[in-house]
Amino acid sequence: MRPLRIALLGFGNVGRRFASLLPADYGRVLRAAGARPRITGISTARHGSAIQSRGLDPARCLALVRAGRTLDALHHGPPVASAADFIRRVPADVLVELTPLDPRRGEPATSHVRLALRRGLHVVTANKGPVAFAWRPLQTLAARRRRLFLHEGVVMDGTPLFNMARRCLPGITIRSFRGTLNSTTSHILGRMEQGRSASEALREAQAAGIAEADPSLDLEGWDAAVKGCALANALMGASVRPSQVRRRGIGGITARDVRAATAAGSRLRLVVRGRRSGRTVRIAVGPERVPLGDPLSGPGADAALVLETDLMGEIGLVERGGDVDQTAYAVLSDLVAVAEAR
Ligand SMILES: NC(=O)c1ccc[n+]([C@@H]2O[C@H](COP(=O)([O-])OP(=O)(O)OC[C@H]3O[C@@H](n4cnc5c(N)ncnc54)[C@H](OP(=O)(O)O)[C@@H]3O)[C@@H](O)[C@H]2O)c1
Numbered sequence: 001m002r003p004l005r006i007a008l009l010g011f012g013n014v015g016r017r018f019a020s021l022l023p024a025d026y027g028r029v030l031r032a033a034g035a036r037p038r039i040t041g042i043s044t045a046r047h048g049s050a051i052q053s054r055g056l057d058p059a060r061c062l063a064l065v066r067a068g069r070t071l072d073a074l075h076h077g078p079p080v081a082s083a084a085d086f087i088r089r090v091p092a093d094v095l096v097e098l099t100p101l102d103p104r105r106g107e108p109a110t111s112h113v114r115l116a117l118r119r120g121l122h123v124v125t126a127n128k129g130p131v132a133f134a135w136r137p138l139q140t141l142a143a144r145r146r147r148l149f150l151h152e153g154v155v156m157d158g159t160p161l162f163n164m165a166r167r168c169l170p171g172i173t174i175r176s177f178r179g180t181l182n183s184t185t186s187h188i189l190g191r192m193e194q195g196r197s198a199s200e201a202l203r204e205a206q207a208a209g210i211a212e213a214d215p216s217l218d219l220e221g222w223d224a225a226v227k228g229c230a231l232a233n234a235l236m237g238a239s240v241r242p243s244q245v246r247r248r249g250i251g252g253i254t255a256r257d258v259r260a261a262t263a264a265g266s267r268l269r270l271v272v273r274g275r276r277s278g279r280t281v282r283i284a285v286g287p288e289r290v291p292l293g294d295p296l297s298g299p300g301a302d303a304a305l306v307l308e309t310d311l312m313g314e315i316g317l318v319e320r321g322g323d324v325d326q327t328a329y330a331v332l333s334d335l336v337a338v339a340e341a342r
Pocket residue numbers: 009010011012013014015043044045046047048083097098099100101108126127128153154157209210211212213323324327
């Protein structure tokens with residue numbers, strides 16, 4: 001069985017969950033795909049970095065960061081000077097990029113992905129930035145280097161969406177999509193239907209690890225806009241940027257608005273829509289009343305997406321109450337694809 005050397009860039013909610021599941025369940029899945037996984041490096045912003053070519057012990061790494069300490073004590077070799085230095089030096093087959101989203105430029109994640117692909121590593125990410133800002137050039141680079149650039153976790157966590165389109169929908173053209181793709185706003189609006197305040201519901205989303213590090217990215221619709229671009233670029237061949245999205249958040253929504261929507265047999269949700277228009281795809285994000293019974297009208301933090309296609313009619317995907325486990329699973333499913341491709 002071939003080793004699969006995994007380098008984690010970012011060790012927050014998703015990275016830690018992935019590391020905690022790797023020794024048991026995730027390891028079993030990867031071994032079934034013919035790969036013996038080991039984490040050969042982890043790098044963070046404030047929690048230090050560690051590289052060990054023979055593999056780090058995930059439990060020790062988790063214990064250190066949970067105790068508020070850095071990973072440096074586990075590091076072998078000269079100190080890691082930066083994320084770029086880590087990417088250049090870590091002995092790895094695949095870089096898993098899990099740094100926070102920058103919705104205005106997609107950096108530094110896009111540069112991390114580019115550097116890793118140039119070095120000949122496969123790249124798996126849950127960070128929407130590189131997909132929303134540079135999907136086409138990064139895929140071109142990956143193809144040139146015969147490596148994979150996979151990003152299942154950027155929309156709807158681990159629900160098979162990009163991998164489904166890549167593997168199971170040959171020849172399909174997607175004409176449009178609509179979705180409720182931001183769990184934080186769906187959770188907040190769902191809790192407001194139950195009479196809770198928006199601020200209390202946001203705290204719950206933060207405690208569950210589903211809110212962005214900067215929650216204004218959720219509330220102002222940036223996260224949904226970036227996901228809309230990721231879908232348009234990766235599934236519809238577009239090259240749209242988040243700044244081109246017509247965007248309204250949920251900031252102005254009151255308890256009264258939520259009650260009025262419910263009384264009218266609907267739910268208020270932050271909806272992202274994308275439609276092909278000539279050679280481009282137009283994307284809009286904003287609160288909408290979604291009729292009960294529509295796939296997008298699920299309760300709480302549910303995420304849903306409807307794709308309108310040419311040969312398969314409408315395809316709907318629903319993720320019930322996604323959390324960080326589903327995103328960690330997205331990383332696993334992409335790693336299985338890497339293991340199978342080698
Ligand atoms: N959480 C979810 O459910 C979810 C769902 C879908 C997608 N995502 C995406 O997945 C990614 C990771 O999410 P998360 O919740 O794990 O984020 P997080 O908890 O904020 O963790 C981010 C990690 O990245 C590190 N970091 C920040 N800037 C860095 C840099 N320049 N170089 C190296 N490391 C850096 C941080 O270091 P420190 O530890 O030192 O702060 C931290 O370890 C994000 O892009 C997010 O949008 C998350």
